[in-house]
Amino acid sequence: MKKLSIKEILNMRRLGNISKKNYDFIPSKDMREYLAEKSFEFSDIDKATILFNTITNLEDRNAILMNILSETVDKTLQKQIQERIEFERKCIKVFIKNSNGFLYSLTYCEESDEVCGYFASYKIAKVYGDKKGKAYEVAKIPFITGNEIRIQVPQVHYNPNLFKDGKQTVQQEYDGSAIACITHDSKGNITNLWSDEINGNISDKLCFDNHRFENRYFELPHPFQRSDIVMICGSEKVGIVSNTDFSMTEKLRKVADYNDFQLVVDILEDNGNFRHYHINPIYLEHIILSDMNSKKKVLEYARNIILGTGSFDYFQNLCDGYRKEASQKI
Incomplete structure (x- = not known):
């Protein structure tokens, strides 16, 4: 994108x-x-x-x-921005600090989920991660140094909007999982982070409060209609809009956040199957496929299916034909 x-x-x-x-x-x-x-x-x-x-x-x-x-x-927005930046600075500072027995694992995002190595410090892990010129994650993992098993780890944070009792944090037994993670792009710049090391109300408020600027739900007018053929900006993914309905119950509206403003787009993959995506319309553009594009017949007939016309049998044949054609190009 x-x-x-x-x-x-x-x-x-x-x-x-x-x-x-x-x-x-x-x-x-x-x-x-x-x-x-x-x-x-x-x-x-x-x-x-x-x-x-x-x-x-x-x-x-x-x-x-x-x-x-x-x-x-906007004084409220000023305060929220200050809180956000200070929170992230604190997360990074605590992440780097390694005084309580932790290891740092490295995983490259575009490769398998297998860990590429374990390191004694974030600094060493980052130097190693930067070498490949690929996006990567460094995770912080509790390290058992003796016979005593770590019974509890820092509190795990949950979205209180999803639980009737409004719970936000719980203590859980050590299970080998990471307690924090920093994601980097191919140049080694930090792109994202999450942390269960920072306890207190500020962490939960910044992560889950849908009245804050980071998470708030709001809709934008958009030009897309059901059955439109679209592409995801900055990618080769092409598909068809299958749902533009944003209607919600009053209960759902209260817990909706930024990620809930999405259109449903079914992307045509090389195996002839359609994969279901939820995409904010700010990342979508209409596309007119050329007659030479093998996806054109499949997507145009998919439009007929969505609109209630056409034959599923013929549509399946088109998908099978596209799958065979795509496999021959590999």
Whole structure:
């Protein structure tokens, strides 16, 4: 998916381009044009929510948030941004500290889930991880040094919105699982992190409070309709929109967060099967396939199936034919 660079976004703000009616930070060309057509206006918290969830480089993301913080008059948003940045700094600081008996494991994201090595410190694991020029994760794992088994690990955090009793944290027995993890891109930049090392209300509030800018649910107008053929921005994944219904019960609306604003898209894979995705429309664009594209017949007939016309038998034959053609290209 297309990500704007820190320089591009900061230049937009210096020039006044990320205004209420500027849409250059939206990845999808179709969405940018549609929002402009509707004269949609973004609030500061809208911009903070989208940029927080679309910029993958942690340092870049925090620079953008600090820029928004310095310009907004929204006191609540200012406080939330300050809390977020301080929380992440604390998570990284505690993650690096290794005074209570931990090991650091390394896994490359695009390869198998097998651990590539164990290291005595995060610094050593990062040096090793940077060598391949691939995205990787460093996880922090409790290390048993004697006969005593560690009975409990730092509290595991749960979304209180999903439990009737509102529980947020529990103590659990040691099972060998990681208690924190930092993800890096191919250049070694931090892109994401999670931690069960940081206890207290601030951790749960930042992770699960759907009234905060990071997690809040809000809908954008979009140009996509059921049966549209679309592609995911910045990828070769092509599929068909099968559901655009955002209707929710009042109960669900109360617990909905940013990730719940999604269209259902069925992506055609090389094996002739369709894979079900939930995708925010800011990452979708319409696509017109050429007659030479072997996916065209399958997707166009899939549109007929979704709209209630056409034969499943003939559709299955098209999928089988596409599968055979794709296998011959491998």
